[in-house]
Amino acid sequence: MSTAERLPFLKGHGTENDFVIVPDPDNRLELSAAAVARLCDRRAGIGGDGVLHVVRSAAHPEARSMAADAEWFMDYRNGDGSIAEMCGNGVRVFARYLRHAGLVDAGDLAIATRAGVRRAHIAKAAPASDPRGQEGAEGGITVAMGRALLPDGPDAEVTVSVGGLSWPARNVNMGNPHAVAFVGDLADAGNLFTAPDVRPASVYPDGVNVEFVVDRGPRHVAMRVHERGAGETRSCGTGACAVMVAAARRDGLDPAVLGHPVTYTVDVPGGRLTIAELPDGSVEMTGPAVIVGEGTLEPEWLRGALEDGVA
Numbered sequence: 001m002s003t004a005e006r007l008p009f010l011k012g013h014g015t016e017n018d019f020v021i022v023p024d025p026d027n028r029l030e031l032s033a034a035a036v037a038r039l040c041d042r043r044a045g046i047g048g049d050g051v052l053h054v055v056r057s058a059a060h061p062e063a064r065s066m067a068a069d070a071e072w073f074m075d076y077r078n079g080d081g082s083i084a085e086m087c088g089n090g091v092r093v094f095a096r097y098l099r100h101a102g103l104v105d106a107g108d109l110a111i112a113t114r115a116g117v118r119r120a121h122i123a124k125a126a127p128a129s130d131p132r133g134q135e136g137a138e139g140g141i142t143v144a145m146g147r148a149l150l151p152d153g154p155d156a157e158v159t160v161s162v163g164g165l166s167w168p169a170r171n172v173n174m175g176n177p178h179a180v181a182f183v184g185d186l187a188d189a190g191n192l193f194t195a196p197d198v199r200p201a202s203v204y205p206d207g208v209n210v211e212f213v214v215d216r217g218p219r220h221v222a223m224r225v226h227e228r229g230a231g232e233t234r235s236c237g238t239g240a241c242a243v244m245v246a247a248a249r250r251d252g253l254d255p256a257v258l259g260h261p262v263t264y265t266v267d268v269p270g271g272r273l274t275i276a277e278l279p280d281g282s283v284e285m286t287g288p289a290v291i292v293g294e295g296t297l298e299p300e301w302l303r304g305a306l307e308d309g310v311a
Contacts, residue, residue, distance in 0.1 A: 006296035009039075010097060011046060014089035014289045016234035016270025020048040021097050021291075027059040030306065033081025038305040040079040045305075046297075049233045050087060051077040052094050063112045070110035070117045072098060078229030086115040086175040088237015092141040092289035095120045100291045106139070115175025119144040141289050145238065147281040148245040149173040160210055161197040162190045169198070169210070170246040174283070177208045178242035182250065186214055186224050192232035211239045213247065221247050222267040234270030241283045244275035255279045 007029070010021040020039045022029065031053055040048045053075035057063035063073035074094045076087045091111055098104040099122050106124045110117050123139030150156070151171050160169040160181045165188055169181040179198050183189065189196070189212040196210045207228035216222050223243050225236040244264040248254065253262045255277050263276040273287040 007302050008296050010294040011292045012093040014092045015268050015287055017089035018048045019050050019052045019090055019093050020046045021052045023054045025056050027055045035305045036077040036081040049079050049230045052090055057112045066112040066117055070112035073112040080229040082229045086113050086238055088285055089235050091118050091143045095122055095141050096289035096291055140286050142284055142286040145241050145283045145285050148283055155203050158203055159199045172242035172246055174238040174241050176238055177204050178239055179208050180211045180243050180246040183212050186212055189224050192226040195226055209239050211243050213243050220265045235268040237285055240266040240273045241275050241285055
């Protein structure tokens with residue numbers, strides 16, 4: 001893609017976890033880490049927790065093997081430009097974009113990610129008379145997030161520290177790594193823009209997302225999160241799934257043993273998600289996804305961002 005062209009973009013969010021959406025079906029755009037960080041800069045760029053680079057799977061070397069199962073690849077980047085395996089809220093916003101652009105219909109679709117193919121379901125729009133408001137009228141999006149991996153042995157639990165406080169945390173992998181700590185007060189986590197200390201560091205060689213969790217009621221929790229590469233965000237979909245599984249195990253609930261799904265409500269600073277774990281171990285996440293607006297980037301700004309990260 002020539003830097004003399006205007007680059008289209010959209011802005012969207014899922015429970016206020018916000019993203020810059022860059023449609024690039026043929027994978028013509030080389031997005032460097034510096035360019036992504038510039039796009040996500042809330043003062044010098046568009047602003048967002050990450051970038052959803054929308055590419056046809058057949059056009060991307062990391063996704064070609066999934067092209068037969070999923071036409072579209074979510075090339076997700078963290079706000080600092082680093083590459084991430086998955087983003088649960090990002091998948092919902094990615095699906096919302098595909099529907100918004102007329103590239104898919106409401107109903108079931110498959111999306112390729114670095115953590116594998118994720119299945120999503122876009123609810124049909126409610127009638128104009130629906131009383132639930134804008135997000136309800138759009139219809140929620142459910143994403144099959146895959147199975148949670150719960151390591152055994154010495155990697156099962158780690159220690160999370162903020163300031164002078166420390167908590168044991170459960171190691172959960174949802175295609176990306178998480179450390180889930182149950183705390184007495186969410187304020188104890190501090191500002192979360194600085195990554196909490198997690199020990200032993202060898203358990204997470206590529207960094208980790210850290211969730212702090214309190215109980216709100218039966219099968220109802222609230223969380224704050226530090227996302228690696230982004231700092232504290234208003235929501236984290238994979239983090240909410242990791243929290244649900246960790247809470248269920250803490251509460252002695254295992255769908256594989258019970259023979260029926262277990263569902264938790266997970267409140268995040270940006271809204272509410274519903275997370276269910278099924279008897280086969282798969283996890284489903286349901287929540288809103290909103291397209292806020294769209295526009296184009298100026299060629300001069302884009303040229304600077306792509307060439308040296310300075311616009």
